[in-house]
Amino acid sequence: MEVIKRKIIFIAVMLLISCSSDDYEDIVLDNFEIELVVPSYFPQWNPAALNNKPTKYGVQLGEKLFTDKRLSKDNTISCSSCHIRAYAYADDNTQAIGIQQRAGLRNTPPIQNLLFMKFYNWDGSKLSLENQPIVPIITHEEMDSSILEVIQKIKNDISYRVLFQKAFGDESITPERIYKSIAQYEYTLISADSKYDRVMNNKEKFTSQETYGYSIFTQKCAGCHSGALFTDQSFRNIGFPVNHNSNEAGRARITGDSKDYMSFRVPSLRNIEYTAPYGSFGQFTSLKEVLDYFDAGVLYSDNLDTIFKNNSNRIVLSEEEKEALIQFMKTLSDTRFISK
Structure with missing residues (x-):
């Protein structure tokens, strides 16, 4: 009788292990890589994204x-508070606004097509997206928190x-996993379905004014705003009005090289219609300006x-050229x- 009881207990334990194993395997198999639709x-x-491909x-x-x-110290600001979908994941403030209405140093950048970027932040301080989320979390003018404080809030x-x-x-909540998952989400924010893309794919045609604007753009703008993202991802000083905040030095904040003073990453022009104001600290209210x-x-x-x-x-431009450029x-x- 005792032997039979032991056999029953053994079988029950094995069934539980089997069920538990199956459930775990289902979770692993179910977390498939998301297929990202990217134009050729x-x-x-x-390169960092190749080791952190987006999963379900x-x-x-x-x-x-x-x-x-x-994620913020006083629970009032999230990433999405500044990176708003309607503004191509930027916002309409001249400078980013953090907790307690603190004004940041710079204009909020849009976060589209980050999968293809070589540098992150206006000064290129980060080379991989997985290293970027800590910046707004700890910055005084943004979330003014710490990753340990964030984990403490969400761990239960x-x-x-x-x-x-x-x-x-497993359920372990670590800084690395937080950064990797935020990066995975941001990698999926791909913008590649504009009228320009449809024209390039022979599905639509430019108007005559847009065609004229494209020709002007090719002559006078494409030196910096090149390629499919409409940025060569370089850092340049283009003589915009200067932010005199003593903390600002542009790319030179990272390199320490005076040749990089007030140089910023060339912005992508995709969805530029939605990302006003323009400039490193919102110096201009419109494309015309x-x-x-x-x-x-x-x-x-x-x-x-x-x-x-x-x-x-x-860059000498007639009024007709300016309007055509804006339409393009x-x-x-x-x-x-x-x-x-």
Whole structure:
């Protein structure tokens, strides 16, 4: 009788182990890599993304963290508070606004097509997206928190424990997993369905004014705003009005090289229609103001970009050319992306 009881207990234990194993295997198998639809003419992925490819639950977890105000010290600001979909994941403030209405140093950058970027932040301080989320979390003018404080707030949240289990195989909440999942979500924010893209794929045609704007753009703008992302991802001083905050030095904050003073990463022009105001600290309210400024003449400096230095510090544009350029730039708007 005792032998039979032992056999029954053994079988029951094995069944429990089997069921537990099956459940775990289902979770692993269910967390599949998300297929990202990327046009053939887009750049290569950032190498870091190859080791952190977006997965079903990794992206779900990343989006949850992205919209969670508990990432900030006083639980009032999330990533999505500044990176708003309707503005191509930027906002309409001149400078980013953090907790307690603190104004940041710079204009909020859009976070589209980050999968293909070589540098992150306006000064290129981060080379991989997985290293970027800590910046807003700890910055005084943004979330003013710490990653340990964030973990303390969410560690007993059952919805997070379930998602960490599904995304990473166990419930452990670590800084690395937080950063990786936010990056996975941001990697999925691909904008590639503008009128420009449809024209390139022979599905639509430019108007005559857009065609004229494209020709002007090719002559006078494509030196910096090149490629499928409409940025060569370089750092340039283009003579914009200077932010006199003593903490600002542009790219030189990272390199320590005076040649990089007030140089910033060339912005992508995709969805530029939605990302006003423009400039590193929102110096211009409209695209017309930017073009007027280029035409009138930019601020001179020793490290002013040669495109301006070699042309009397100007990009000469007629009013007709300015309007045509604006109409072309609006063909880079992706309405699906900002409303999905």
